[in-house]
Amino acid sequence: MEDAITKKRMLSGIKPSGDLTLGSYLGAIRNWAQRAEEYDCFYFMADLHAITVRQNPADLRRRTLEQLAQYIACGLDPQKNTLFIQSHVHQHAELGWVLECYSMFGELSRMTQFKDKSAKNAENINGGLFTYPSLMAADILLYQPDLVPVGEDQKQHVELCHTIARRFNGVYGDVFKIPEPFVSKVGARIMSLTNPTAKMSKSENEDTGRVLLMDAPETIMRQFKRAVTDSETSVRFDKENKPGVSNLMTIYAACTGKTYQQIEEEFSGKGYGEFKPAVGEAVVETLRPIREEAARLMKDKAYLESVYRDGAQKAAYVAEKTLRKVYKKVGFVAK
Ligand code: TRP
Numbered sequence: 001m002e003d004a005i006t007k008k009r010m011l012s013g014i015k016p017s018g019d020l021t022l023g024s025y026l027g028a029i030r031n032w033a034q035r036a037e038e039y040d041c042f043y044f045m046a047d048l049h050a051i052t053v054r055q056n057p058a059d060l061r062r063r064t065l066e067q068l069a070q071y072i073a074c075g076l077d078p079q080k081n082t083l084f085i086q087s088h089v090h091q092h093a094e095l096g097w098v099l100e101c102y103s104m105f106g107e108l109s110r111m112t113q114f115k116d117k118s119a120k121n122a123e124n125i126n127g128g129l130f131t132y133p134s135l136m137a138a139d140i141l142l143y144q145p146d147l148v149p150v151g152e153d154q155k156q157h158v159e160l161c162h163t164i165a166r167r168f169n170g171v172y173g174d175v176f177k178i179p180e181p182f183v184s185k186v187g188a189r190i191m192s193l194t195n196p197t198a199k200m201s202k203s204e205n206e207d208t209g210r211v212l213l214m215d216a217p218e219t220i221m222r223q224f225k226r227a228v229t230d231s232e233t234s235v236r237f238d239k240e241n242k243p244g245v246s247n248l249m250t251i252y253a254a255c256t257g258k259t260y261q262q263i264e265e266e267f268s269g270k271g272y273g274e275f276k277p278a279v280g281e282a283v284v285e286t287l288r289p290i291r292e293e294a295a296r297l298m299k300d301k302a303y304l305e306s307v308y309r310d311g312a313q314k315a316a317y318v319a320e321k322t323l324r325k326v327y328k329k330v331g332f333v334a335k
Contacts, residue, residue: 008146010039013046013086013139016063017053020070022211022283023190023200025290026254027151033075041081042143042315043071048086048093048135052128053121066294068304070213073293084311086139091319095138096131098326102168103134107160113153137161142319144177152189153199172329176322188254193227196243214291217284224248224280235267235275245272248279255282 012032014024035041045064064085071083086092108114108130118125128135136157140148141164148158158179165176190200194209201210211223228244237260239246249263258266267275297304328334 007038007040009042009143010035010147010149011042011044011140011143011145012149013044013049014067015046015050016060016067017050017055018201019063020067020213021190021200022213022251022287025074025213025287026188026190026251028149029071029074029076032081032149033077036077036080039147041076042084042145042318043076043081044084044086044089044139044311044315046086046139048096049132052126052132053117054124065301065304066214066298068308069294069297070290072297072307073290074213078307078311082311082314083307084315085308088308088312089315089319091142091316091323092135092138095142095319095323095326096135098330099137099141099164099168100131100134102164103131103137103160107163108133111156111160113157133157133160134164137164140179141165141176142322143315144318144322145179146177148179151199168326175325175329188250190251190254191243191247193223193244193247196228196247211283211287213287214294215287217288220284220287221277221280224276224283227276227279229272229276233271235270235272236264245275248275252279252282255279255286 010032012028014020014028020029032041032043045067047060047064050060068083068085072078076083111133114130114132117129121129136154137160140158140161148161150158162178165178169176169178192198192200192209193211196209209223209227211220215223227248229248230242230244232242235245235249236242237246237249249260252258252263253260267278
């Protein structure tokens with residue numbers, strides 16, 4: 001408890017709308033695991049957000065639990081981090097509603113994710129998809145965090161969260177702590193293996209260029225052998241002209257700890273035919289312990305249950321304090 005008072009707080013979430021990828025691990029989760037000493041960390045499975053797109057209920061339930069198992073297997077120790085499922089902490093939905101009333105139609109209309117998703121789901125442009133950023137603002141502001149690590153694609157949502165928080169504080173005084181305006185991006189940005197100018201995506205259709213945390217070694221090797229490169233033969237880092245090779249180098253560097261220069265030396269005079277399987281093998285070895293541990297945890301439902309129950313209780317304790325303050329400020333009668 002003393003820790004929680006002195007440490008800075010950090011929070012992030014991932015939607016269980018797709019399976020976690022190598023990109024989620026190298027770009028985010030691996031770095032989160034290293035923050036636990038310095039920060040009081042909260043991570044959640046954003047299942048409320050997942051249903052803005054139609055989900056198969058059994059798949060959503062399975063993926064939410066798998067995501068928890070994978071978080072733990074990636075090194076997020078439940079003793080040191082608060083891990084919870086968003087729908088278990090009802091304060092998210094409640095503050096989400098309040099913040100919808102402080103989010104402007106124009107602002108929500110300008111969100112690029114809303115525009116993209118509406119284009120992709122023309123038959124299901126629902127209200128939740130539109131107000132998604134208000135709920136995300138609630139997720140963040142409930143915990144008064146100092147840091148909210150997110151990918152580039154979520155930056156606009158975090159900025160809108162600031163706008164909403166400042167608007168609310170402007171009317172009612174200092175209710176919300178404004179988290180650091182810029183979202184530090186320490187992790188490697190991993191791109192698709194078949195389309196190296198686009199991010200390796202967990203959701204959306206069958207992206208053939210992605211590697212999932214739970215993929216079998218043979219699948220991973222196959223993915224790397226068919227990774228898109230270029231018409232040269234040299235292993236050289238050049239993001240502009242050689243995005244495929246550069247992405248493979250980023251992955252190899254992240255898995256082995258080698259620098260780009262060391263990698264260039266290692267493969268000088270050798271073609272992509274040697275480089276691509278080497279990257280595949282490095283990834284297989286990096287993911288092996290994670291896959292095995294996550295599979296083991298998935299069989300221990302009682303343990304997973306104890307983790308998410310515990311997490312929800314800790315999260316709700318913090319969230320309730322903020323929610324109560326908000327309800328009072330806006331003029332709701334106390335229970
Ligand atoms: N929108 C995020 C994503 O799609 C997930 C998310 C929901 C989130 N609420 C959050 C991330 C709050 C950080 C903080 O990946």
